[in-house]
Amino acid sequence: MGIQDAIAELSTVLGQRLTRSKSDLDLHGRSETHFPTTPPDAVAYPETTDEVAQIVRTCARHLCPVVGWGTGTSLEGQAQAFHGGICVDFQQMNRVLDIRTGDMDVRVQPGVTREALNEELRATGLFFPVDPGANASLGGMASTRASGTTAVRYGTMRDNVLGLEVVTAAGEVIRTGSRARKSSSGYDLTGLFVGAEGTLGLITELTLRLRGQPEAIASAVCAFETVGDAVAATTDAIQIxxxxARIELVDTASVAAVNAYSGSILPEKPHLLLEFHGTDSGVAEQSGMFGEIARDHNGSGFDWATRTEDRTALWAMRHNAYHAILAARPGARAIVTDICVPISNLAQAIEETRADLAENSVQGPILGHVGDGNFHAILLIDPDDPVEMAQANEVSDRMVKRALQLGGTATGEHGVGVGKLKFMQDEHGGGWAVMGALKQALDPDNIMNPGKLVPPRN
Amino acid sequence: MGIQDAIAELSTVLGQRLTRSKSDLDLHGRSETHFPTTPPDAVAYPETTDEVAQIVRTCARHLCPVVGWGTGTSLEGQAQAFHGGICVDFQQMNRVLDIRTGDMDVRVQPGVTREALNEELRATGLFFPVDPGANASLGGMASTRASGTTAVRYGTMRDNVLGLEVVTAAGEVIRTGSRARKSSSGYDLTGLFVGAEGTLGLITELTLRLRGQPEAIASAVCAFETVGDAVAATTDAIQIxxxxARIELVDTASVAAVNAYSGSILPEKPHLLLEFHGTDSGVAEQSGMFGEIARDHNGSGFDWATRTEDRTALWAMRHNAYHAILAARPGARAIVTDICVPISNLAQAIEETRADLAENSVQGPILGHVGDGNFHAILLIDPDDPVEMAQANEVSDRMVKRALQLGGTATGEHGVGVGKLKFMQDEHGGGWAVMGALKQALDPDNIMNPGKLVPPRN
Incomplete structure (x- = not known):
């Protein structure tokens, strides 16, 4: 059979760096969320682009599926080998290759995590801004078109990848983009591979845009009477x-979970957590202006701080919110939803979601990157209760349908994988067939992460 | 023959809105630059997306080339019908369809020009920031991935198109993107069609991101002793x-041409022209900080102003620079070059270009969007002197080769068309074949703007 032939052939090349141990296969079959564990047939640990190209060429010859793996933090089953095959784990391609402070860019291998990169950048006065929460690999973040709390200011991976090295489905190595800040030179191949979830090729190197570490950072927190008030304040701030740099909504249920988990004593109301980057006078001005906007929308307890320890405490709370919410119901698993709507429809999308949750007695605290119109309900479910599972899945599906009706998208930042496949036709119409045609053109044998993102082959 | 059959069939549909008058054909065969006039076989003026789809479907059936036309201001021959066929002029699809102030976006037809859009937006407090100089159509700007003076702050068309309606080569109407600010939902089709120069489909509608009109605008001007000093000041400003909002280099030759043309009395040295957007105190702070940076690099005569008339005069000078340069040599035509390099290599790229111009006695004042590493030499040539033409073309070719050697791109903002085709293999290597595969997948009969951007078919 093709897969076994590919494994046999690659074993002679990679030796110990191609494993079939049960623990390794299980580890690479697991998902962060509710997808069943689906181990690959083997896991490869390449050290160079040439090795990745050799893996893909071998797999192409034997029609063996190839699935990329960063840190395994994707949320829609993107890295799972539903059709078996070889999982390519990039953890040994984890070098920062070239920091160019003059150009404010950096060349990295795909296995570098965002925290490791920022650690290496610390002394340079530069940083990489995209922050999805998880300490994901940069190759994985690019493949999922990740974003997170800072996208409102610094954009998503789409905006921060300047160029790529990619191993195509034919096992050829190509380079996309250049080190120039902009270009009109042909189709935007960088943009095509960013967000392609490994279905068109494997990313073996990235050139990333960096930013100057701000002279001053201020964090702020403010309570609101309603989610609508918090969203209205957000809209006003964006419009002026x-x-x-960050503007995060935590709803009442999330605040309650955080209070219980970390012993904080925030009033149990919807809150916005904010961060401002700039000069000393700039962040003071921004904080002051936001304070005025908050007051116009019944905000209370507005407080801002520039001391590092105060800021760290605030954002630790936000970053721990997911664990706090999970802890609110011991033994529960989470369905992490992810929709994004035009900001003018955000309050409606959140209110209708809350009403839906209440009607169906599903626990689902809401967190959101509200400056982008992006939010998550963390649906807490007993994985052994099929009725509850079904109810939560229905709420989740209705969230997506509502987002599409409101001019939004089925996923703001988590990607398609298999979890969002069923909404692609509704969202993209004829555009989804175009995606299928692109996949067919670049991966005619469907070996690159098959079963994800594009229409299934017949 | 196919083209004539397509024309006959479309005549019955479009009536007077399909013309074959010599003046119309000539007008649509002309280029702004040095390409020979190449008229299409007919010009269509559709009024709706359905009509565009009908045109493309008819042309697909008869294998008749289809070339889009906005305002005819492209610079690399993108809109010329080198293989004949039907030119689709979007001037009657020029409506602003929906301004959504709450979401800071707008839906427009492709024939709307950027100035017309900003005129319509004036009362809303919003504006569309991309400014390539020419009053181009927004469909054309998207197709070329245009940018210009404001890209350093607001990005290029890549960053400011949220979604598209496109008529594919099969004559199907698809929508890409959504009204959400970000999405991870599948391949970035919006990004694929932006910059595709009409080779994959025709854009029939655009959703564009808008920005708030800044509370205050300040303009500044500063002379430097050398281009290297001006670039060093630019680099420092970007890095901190x-x-x-804008930072434009005009070299000594350009300043001389501007002085002669408009009666200004700028010292004949390299200058930077700048614009700052922000609050009153913000632009004062920015101007002050730049003034300090300029002094560190031997800047002189730094002056900044917030009065509208002072600002307008300054930017009129910049926008007239092209005409001023042309006027410096009566009867001359221009080869307008366009390269973009990493900013750390910008001074070297400009200095080597100037040396090359001097050695070959080619007149070529240099203007640049230096915050992005993008610059133009305006090569003045006597179109009747083949020796001079050849010399200028060789200088131009060497500029591109230098840009590629320095990690840059063959075109920062003018696009490929036919003018930059010969550099695509060097710039993209195997990536150019990938572009060809995408074209083959989406336009198998090669009817959409044939002969441009991708590898020629055999």
Whole structure:
């Protein structure tokens, strides 16, 4: 059979770096969320682009599926080998290759995590801004078109990848983009591979845009009477052009979970957590302006701080919110939803989701990157209760349908994988067939992460 | 023959809106630059997306080339019908369809020009920031991935198109993107069609991101002793994160041409022209900080102003620079070059270009969007002197080769068309074949703007 032939052939090349141990296969079959564990047939640990190319060429010859693996933090089953085959784990391609402070860019291998990169950048005065929460690999973040809390100011991976090295489905090595800041030179191949979830090729190197570490950072927190008030304050701030670096909504249920988990004593109301980047006077001005906007929308307890320890505490709370919410129901698993709507429809999308949750007695605290119109309900379910599972899945599906009706998208930042496949036709119409045609053109044998993102082959 | 059959069939549908008058054909065969006039076989003026789809379906059946036309301001021959066929002029699809102030976006037809859009937006407090100089159509700007003076702050068309309606080569109407600010939902089709120069389909509608009109605008001008000093000041400003809205280099030759043309009395040295957007105190702070940076690099005569008339005069000078340069040599035509390099290599790229111009006695004042590493030499040539033409073309070719050697791109903002085709293999290597495969997948009969951007078919 093709897969076994590919494994046999690659064993002679990679030796110990191709494993079939049960523990390794299980580890690479697991998902962060609710997808069943689906182990690959083997896991490869390449050290060079040439090795990746050799793996793909071998797999192409034997029609063996190839699935990329970063840190395994994807949320829609993107890295799972539903059709078996070889999982390519990039953890040994984890070098920062070239920091170019003058150009404010960096060349990295795909296995570098965002925290490791920022650690290496610390002394340079530069940083990489995209922050999805998890300490994901940069190759994985690019493949999922990840974003997170800072996208409102610094954009998503789409905006911060300047160029790529990619091993195509034919096992050829190509380079996309250049080190120039902009280009009109042909189709945007970088943009095509970013967000392609490994279905068109494997990313073996990235050139990333960096930013200057801000001279001053201020964090702020503010309570609101309703989610609608918090969203209205967000909209006003965006519209007057306040260059907010982060603006996060935590709803009442999330605040309650955080209070219980970390012993904080925030009033149990919807809150916005904010961060401002700029000069000393700039962040003071931004904070002051936001304070005024908050007051106009019944905000209370507005407080801002520039001391590192105060800021760290605030954001630790936000980053721990997912664990706090999970802890609110011991033994529960989470369905992590992810929709994004035009900001003018955000309050409606959140309110209708809350009503739906209440009607169906599903626990689902809401967190959101509200400056982008992106939010998550963390649906807590007993994985052994099929009725509850079904109810939660229905709420989740209705969230997506509502997002599409409101002019939004089925996924703001988690990607398609298999979890969002069923909404692609509704969202993209004829565009989904176009995606299928692109896949067919670049991966005619369907070996690159098959079963994800594009229409299934007949 | 196919083309004539397509024309006959479309005549019955479009009536007077399909023309074959010599003046119309000539007008649509002309280029702004040095390409020979190449008229299409007919010009269509559709009024709706359905009509565009009908045109493309008819042309597909008869294998008749289809070339889009906005305002005819492209610079690399993108809109010329080198293989004949039907030119689709979008001037009657020029409506602003929906301004959504709450979401800071707008839906427009492709024939709307950027100035017309900003005129319509004036009362809303919003504006569309991309400014390539020419009053181009927004469909054309998207197709070329245009940018210009404000890209350093607001990005290029890549960053400011949220979604598209496209008529594919099969004559199907698809929608890409959504009204959400970000998405991880599948391949980035919006990004694929932006910059595709009409080779994959025709854009029939655009959703564009808008920005808030800044509370205050300041303009500044500063002379430098050398281009190297001006570039060093630019680099410093970018690195400390000054959110400059425009930063334009005009070299000594350009300043001389501008002085002669408009009666200004700028010292004949390299200058930077800048614009700052922000609050009153913000632009004062930015201007002050830039003034200090300029002094560190031997800048002189630094002056900044917030009065509208002062600002207008300054930018009129910049926008007239092209005409001023042309006027410096009566009867001359221009080869307008366009390269973009990493900013750390910008001074070297400009200095080597100037040396090359001097050695070959080619007149070529240099203007640049230096915050992005993008610059143009305006090569003045006597179109009747083949020796001079050849010399200028060789200088131009060497500029591109130099850009590629320095990690840059063959075109920062003008696109490929036919003018930059010969550099695509060097710039993209195997990536150019990937572009060809994408074209083959989406336009198998090669009817959409044939002969441009991708590898020629055999």
């Amino acid at each position: 052009g306040l260059p907010i | 994160g000054l959110p400059i």
